[in-house]
Amino acid sequence: MAESEVEASTPNLASGTLERLRELRSRYPVARSAVLPALWVVQDELGYLPPWAEEVVAGELGLLPGDVAAVASFYSMYFSRQAGRHFVQVCQNVSCALRGADELLAGLREWLKVDEDGATPDGAFTVEGTVECLGACGGGPMMQVDRYSYEDLTLDSARETLERIREDGGGAAGA
Amino acid sequence: MEGAQPVPDGLVLTRYQGAPGLTTLDGYRKVGGYRGLARALEMGPEAIVAEVKASGLRGRGGAAFPTGTKWGFLPQGVFPRYLAVNADESEPGCFKDRVLIEEYPHQLLEGVLITAFALQASHAFIYIRGEYRKQRELLEAVVREAYRAKLVGKRILGSDFGCEVVVHGGAGAYICGEETALLDSLEGRRGQPRLKPPFPAVKGLYGQPTVVNNVETLSNLPYIVTEGGAAYAALGTEASPGTRLFCVSGHVERPGTFEVPMGRTTFRDLLELAGGVWRGRKFKAMQPGGGSMQVLGPQHLDVPLDFKAVADAGSSLGAGALVVMDETTCMVEVSRRLVDFYRHESCGKCVPCREGTYFESQLMHRLEEGSASAEELASLADICAGMDGRCFCPLGDTATWFVMSAYRMFKDEFDAHVGAGHCPVRAGVGAAA
Numbered sequence: 019m020a021e022s023e024v025e026a027s028t029p030n031l032a033s034g035t036l037e038r039l040r041e042l043r044s045r046y047p048v049a050r051s052a053v054l055p056a057l058w059v060v061q062d063e064l065g066y067l068p069p070w071a072e073e074v075v076a077g078e079l080g081l082l083p084g085d086v087a088a089v090a091s092f093y094s095m096y097f098s099r100q101a102g103r104h105f106v107q108v109c110q111n112v113s114c115a116l117r118g119a120d121e122l123l124a125g126l127r128e129w130l131k132v133d134e135d136g137a138t139p140d141g142a143f144t145v146e147g148t149v150e151c152l153g154a155c156g157g158g159p160m161m162q163v164d165r166y167s168y169e170d171l172t173l174d175s176a177r178e179t180l181e182r183i184r185e186d187g188g189g190a191a192g193a
Numbered sequence: 194m195e196g197a198q199p200v201p202d203g204l205v206l207t208r209y210q211g212a213p214g215l216t217t218l219d220g221y222r223k224v225g226g227y228r229g230l231a232r233a234l235e236m237g238p239e240a241i242v243a244e245v246k247a248s249g250l251r252g253r254g255g256a257a258f259p260t261g262t263k264w265g266f267l268p269q270g271v272f273p274r275y276l277a278v279n280a281d282e283s284e285p286g287c288f289k290d291r292v293l294i295e296e297y298p299h300q301l302l303e304g305v306l307i308t309a310f311a312l313q314a315s316h317a318f319i320y321i322r323g324e325y326r327k328q329r330e331l332l333e334a335v336v337r338e339a340y341r342a343k344l345v346g347k348r349i350l351g352s353d354f355g356c357e358v359v360v361h362g363g364a365g366a367y368i369c370g371e372e373t374a375l376l377d378s379l380e381g382r383r384g385q386p387r388l389k390p391p392f393p394a395v396k397g398l399y400g401q402p403t404v405v406n407n408v409e410t411l412s413n414l415p416y417i418v419t420e421g422g423a424a425y426a427a428l429g430t431e432a433s434p435g436t437r438l439f440c441v442s443g444h445v446e447r448p449g450t451f452e453v454p455m456g457r458t459t460f461r462d463l464l465e466l467a468g469g470v471w472r473g474r475k476f477k478a479m480q481p482g483g484g485s486m487q488v489l490g491p492q493h494l495d496v497p498l499d500f501k502a503v504a505d506a507g508s509s510l511g512a513g514a515l516v517v518m519d520e521t522t523c524m525v526e527v528s529r530r531l532v533d534f535y536r537h538e539s540c541g542k543c544v545p546c547r548e549g550t551y552f553e554s555q556l557m558h559r560l561e562e563g564s565a566s567a568e569e570l571a572s573l574a575d576i577c578a579g580m581d582g583r584c585f586c587p588l589g590d591t592a593t594w595f596v597m598s599a600y601r602m603f604k605d606e607f608d609a610h611v612g613a614g615h616c617p618v619r620a621g622v623g624a625a626a
Contacts, residue, residue, distance in 0.1 A: 045359050047273070047316065048399055053381035054364055058323075079381075092383035092540075093364035095323040107324075111285040112484060112530055113442035113516055150367065150534050151285040151484070152324050155442035155514070156449045165326035 031074055035063045039078045049079045053089050057096055066097040102137050102144035104183055107162045111151040114158035122159045125173040130180070142184045203428055205416045205436050206293060206409065207452045209300075216331065218338045221299035227344060229415030233307040234352045236418070241311040245414075247422030249434030254279055254370070254407030255482070255512040257500060264312060266394035267402045275403040276314040277379060277393075278305055278411060280321035280332075281363055281370040285484030285534060286514035289438040290408040292450045294321070294328045297412065298335040302358070304411035306344065307418055309356040312404055316357045320375050323364040332360045367538035371586050372405040374540065385542045386586035409438055409513070430456025433499040437513055441467040444474065444519035453498065461494040463515055474519040478602070482511020484531050485591035487598035488524070507598065523618035524603040525610050528596040529557035535592035546589030549580040553596065563613035570611055573600060 031039075038059045042052040056075045061067055072086040079086075090096045108114075108123040127145060130138045136145040154160045157169025161176060168179050201208060214220025221227070233241055246261030267274060278301075282290040293301055301319075309317045321329045336358050339345045347355040361379060368374045369384040376398050378384035397403020413435065417425045426434035433455035442448040446468025453463065460479065470476050478488050487508040489496070496506050503510050518527065536550035553576055559565040577593035584590050600607050609617045 045357075048380065050381035051361075051379060054378065055362060057364070058362055081381075085381075089381065089383060093323070093366050095365035110530070111534060112480070112527055113286050113448075115527075115530055116443045116516075116518060116522065148533075148537055150537060151283060151287070153282050153288045153291045153322070155286050155288050155440060155516075158442060158448070162324065165330075167327075 029070055031060060031071065032063055035059055036074075036078070039075065043079060050081060050085075052079055053081070053086060054093070057086070057090055061096060065103075066100050099135075102141055104143050104163055106143050106145045106180070107149040107152065108145070109149050109152045109154070109158065109160055109162075111149075111155075113151070113155035114160060117158045119159040122161075122171060122173055122176060126161075126176055126180070129173075129177060140184075143180065203436070203454060204452050205425065205428065206297070206300075206412050206438050208416070209297065215296060215300075216298055216335065218299060218335075218342055218344075221303075225419075226299050226415070227303055229418040230303050230306050230310075230344065231350055233310055233418045234350060234354065238311045238313060241307065241418060244417055244422040245311070248413070248417045248425040249422075249429075250410065250413055250417065250425070251500075252407055253409035253437065253513060255284065255485070257510070260406065260410055263394065263406075264308075264404060266392065267312060267404065268395060271402050272313070273315040273401055274312055275398045275401060276305065276309045276312055276317040277372075277375060277398060277403055277405045278317060278319040279370060279372065279375060279405055279407045280319055280325070281375060282325075282408070282512075283322055283367040283370050284512040284514060285531065286442055286480060286516040287440055287483045287512045288442075289440050289450050289513055291325060291328060293408050293412050293438065294325070294332060298332055299339075300415055301408055301412050302332075302335055302339055302345075304414035305358065306349065306356060307414045308404070308406065308411055309358075310349075310354050313354075314356060314404070316359065318379055318398070319358065319360045320369070320379055321360065321362055322369075323362055326362070329360060329362045336360055366540070367534075368540040368586075368588055371588065374586070375405060376403065383540075385540045386588075388585075429454050430499065432456060432501055433497075437498065437510075439463055439498070440514040441517065442514070443479075443517040444471050444522070445469065445517050446471045456497055456499045458498045459495050460489075460498070460515065463498070464494065464517060467517070470517065470519050472519070474521065476517065477520045477522055478518045478524065478599075480508075480514070480516040480595065482509045483514040483516070484534060485587075485594060486511040487594050488602055490602055521618075523561075523616055524599045524606050525557065525561050525618070526616065528599050529554070529561045531595050532557045532592065535588065539588065539592075543585035543589065545580045546584040546586075546592065549576055549584075549589060550592050552576045553580075553592065557596065560607065560610045561616060563610050563615045563617070565611060567608075567611050570607060573597075 039056050042055045043049045060071045073083045076083045076086045110119050132145050154167050159171050160169040209224045212224050250260045251257040305317050345358045363369050366384045369378045371386050373387035374384040393403045429435045436452050436454050438452045440450050451466045493506045496502050532553040536554040539546045539550045541547045577597050581590050581593045
């Protein structure tokens with residue numbers, strides 16, 4: 019079995035993650051369709067997509083590792099490197115920019131002391147460099163932290179939000 | 194608020210606004226939810242298609258193609274068929290599908306099921322953009338609840354019809370809103386557009402007949418089936434039937450979404466619903482249909498939300514997103530921002546878009562900084578002419594529309610940036626403040 023070879027020669031995903039991959043594969047008429055959802059499940063566990071994990075996904079779905087790598091590299095939300103514990107996106111498209119998004123982003127980057135990759139020194143946050151419209155134009159300027167949006171922000175309210183998330187690990191519900 | 198409140202006249206998508214618990218099956222059933230599906234199963238596929246044709250409903254994703262006609266392109270007797278629901282809302286300025294998912298997820302699912310039955314589709318895939326993670330999880334919960342209630346799966350509501358519904362998350366690619374790129378992405382590939390024809394109705398997902406419809410389009414179906422296509426059409430005008438959920442954002446007092454009748458509402462009405470231009474400032478310009486559409490000026494405020502009237506004014510209603518800009522706005526900066534957006538989102542499949550968006554972006558950055566020469570600015574029209582109508586899919590074409598229309602309408606402003614060494618609009622605003 020290709021499956022057991024892969025599992026023996028590489029680091030393992032959690033058994034729950036592997037079960038989820040198999041369940042996802044069964045949802046689609048063609049197994050390959052499960053690639054994107056499978057990569058999400060793996061990234062949720064690991065925080066990013068190392069090559070060995072892409073190989074596990076390929077083995078589960080009967081694809082070549084290159085097929086999976088080609089997909090993973092096309093989509094901007096899959097990370098090839100370990101990111102901060104929380105992923106911060108400040109929308110910079112027109113609706114938010116008209117209401118001060120550039121100033122908000124510049125202020126946050128300075129306050130968080132992010133490096134060239136957008137990571138904070140303590141590893142708590144990664145601030146994405148280019149963020150296009152996040153579909154919350156009614157609440158601009160806005161940011162998304164992990165899966166939650168925070169709208170109608172000022173620099174002060176955004177700082178408070180990030181402080182709270184840094185302290186309690188990010189369980190706080192968004193706007 | 195109590196459950197059985199009267200439904201406001203003239204509303205379709207937001208008619209249950211304010212009713213409690215709408216994101217739960219019980220809450221949605223209390224306002225009459227899933228009666229449309231039951232009615233649809235009695236009517237049969239042909240009668241539903243006839244009502245949709247009578248409604249005059251046109252696609253709400255941006256292309257405004259008549260929905261009933263699109264459904265009619267499915268070849269007879271070819272199965273399995275698929276329905277792909279486009280929830281990849283990513284048009285700059287557009288957030289209506291998000292509202293419809295967050296506040297009325299069961300209404301969307303009911304619309305999906307009615308459509309799947311009308312098309313006799315075995316599977317419906319709801320493709321939702323990766324950034325809408327919370328919304329994806331809400332839809333997954335809604336679908337699970339509907340499976341338990343036998344509204345989804347085999348023998349729906351005891352009928353012979355069965356349909357599986359799968360919520361499928363994207364992962365950050367604007368191009369996947371283009372229907373053939375969406376299908377490639379759904380098949381587990383890089384999201385790049387396919388050559389048309391064949392159109393998805395003939396060869397779509399897995400090479401089978403497939404209809405791709407937008408979230409807002411399908412959210413109208415429960416109303417059309419229960420109230421009739423004619424009743425829906427009558428809410429708008431003959432040329433622009435029904436209602437539409439418009440997003441208003443940018444320099445307004447109260448940004449938000451507003452459901453208004455088509456044809457008899459003007460841009461000025463929408464602006465007033467959003468509280469007018471903010472901070473007592475003057476109106477300068479607007480994008481009527483999201484980031485892809487041409488700029489309109491103050492002279493267009495009384496144009497009705499009618500497909501032909503907006504086309505005559507030189508733009509389009511696109512995805513239904515009105516972005517308002519006040520007198521302090523630099524049109525070069527807005528153009529640069531949009532050009533950067535297309536450069537970032539170009540999928541790289543075809544040369545005119547992949548290279549053209551870079552040329553546009555480099556030029557606009559230099560112009561915004563005031564370092565572009567007159568010759569460089571003059572080359573903008575050449576770059577855009579090499580893209581518009583020459584790209585593989587509409588992304589590359591529309592990457593030229595805003596910047597070229599802004600250049601025409603605000604030529605003095607563009608020219609004033611040439612060799613200025615800075616942004617003259619911003620400097621002017623600074624001096625006045």
